[in-house]
Structure formats: structure tokens, C-alpha cells
Amino acid sequence: MHFDDLSEYTYGERPKSCTGALAVGWLALSAPFVMGAISRAVMSRVKVLVExxxxxxxxxxxxxxxVDHLRNHKVDSRALVRQLRDxxxxxxxxxxxxxxxxVCYFSPVLxxxxxxxxxxxxxxxYCEAVVSMHLDAAVRPDERR
Ligand SMILES: [Zn+2]
Incomplete structure (x- = not known):
């Protein structure tokens, strides 16, 4: 499933409190995407959300x-799932x-x-929203590292 970044999110449930719903990170092999470095704070917070x-x-x-990479390396389908999980x-x-x-941003856990x-x-x-978002103390990442 692919959605352009910051296009309207129309796929699943959204909380009523959202003033808008946008899709971020719905990548596909067929669509180019922006590459670059991400701050450690954004990365660690996204990992917490993914959990x-x-x-x-x-x-x-x-x-x-x-999937494309592993198929190109002739990985059979049983090994494929295991390697994808790994x-x-x-x-x-x-x-x-x-x-x-x-504004609510919806991303796949991927x-x-x-x-x-x-x-x-x-x-x-999106990165600014990730950093400014309130995370419950129980799930807050250790950002002192
Ligand atoms: Zn991958």
C-alpha cells in the first residue's frame, strides 16, 4: 500500500480529536522517496511508538x-519470511x-x-511533531544517550 507523504490519510480509524489526518511513510518500491539523516531523538521516539x-x-x-533485495538473491519463500522478520x-x-x-500523522509501523x-x-x-509529542512516561525513550 502506498500513499504520498502528507497526502490525506483515508485508510483506517482516526481519533475524533484530529484536526486533520495525513499519511507519512507509506513507501513502495515503485515510488521514489526522500532520503537523509534523521536525528537520534526522532529515531528513538519513532521506535517507541512502533512498540x-x-x-x-x-x-x-x-x-x-x-523483499525485492532477497528475491534478487534467490532466497526461497520459507527463508524469505524468516529473513524479513529478522x-x-x-x-x-x-x-x-x-x-x-x-494534525494527526498516520504511518505504518514499518x-x-x-x-x-x-x-x-x-x-x-512530521519529525517536529514526533519530537514535540507527549509520550507517556512508561513508554518514553531514554533520550540522554
Ligand atoms: Zn526493508
Whole structure:
């Protein structure tokens, strides 16, 4: 499933409190995406959000870039799933990032994998929302590192 970054999110449930709903990080092999460095604070916070996903689905979505890479290396289908799991390249939910203005950004949990492995750089307003978002103390990352 592919959506352009910052296009309207129309896929799943959204909280009533959202003043807008935008898609971020719905990458596909067929669509180019922005690459670049991401701050450690953004990365660690996105990882925390990914550990607490919303809108879970029954099936898994696989990273198309990893699938393509492994298929090119003639990995058979049973090994493929195992290797995708080892790479963190399977996802079955979304994360919700809320900006200070109430705009809600919806990303697949694979967004962390895309950022870490494929150098995906989300839009600046998304990164700002991630950093400014209130995270429950129980799930807050250790940002002193
Ligand atoms: Zn991948």
C-alpha cells in the first residue's frame, strides 16, 4: 500500500480529536522517496511508538525493498519470511503522531525500518511533531544517550 507523504490519510480509524489526518511513510518500491539523516531523538521516539502500535491488522505487510533485495538473491519463500522478520521488515499496524496543532500523522509501523535501514527521511513537520509529542512516561525513550 502506498500513499504520498502528507497526502490525506483515508485508510483506517482516526481519533475524533484530529484536526486533520495525513499519511507519512507509506513507501513502495515503485515510488521514489526522500532520503537523509534523521536525528537520534526522532529515531528513538519513532521506535517507541512502533512498540505501541494502533490499527492492527491480521495480515503482515512486508517491506517491498527487502523483499525485492532477497528475491534478487534467490532466497526461497520459507527463508524469505524468516529473513524479513529478522530484518524487522514485517509490520501489521500503524503509529499515530500528533502535532501541536492537532494534525494527526498516520504511518505504518514499518516507518522505523524504512528510516533505519533504507534511510527514509520523513517530512520536517512530521519529525517536529514526533519530537514535540507527549509520550507517556512508561513508554518514553531514554533520550540522554
Ligand atoms: Zn526493508
Amino acid at each position: 505501541n502500535p494502533i490499527n492492527l491488522t491480521r495480515g503482515y505487510h512486508a517491506c517491498e525493498f527487502c 530484518l524487522g521488515a514485517l509490520g501489521n499496524g500503524e503509529i499515530l503522531v500528533t502535532g501541536l496543532d492537532g 516507518v522505523a525500518h524504512y528510516m533505519e535501514v533504507h534511510e527514509y527521511c520523513p517530512p520536517l513537520e
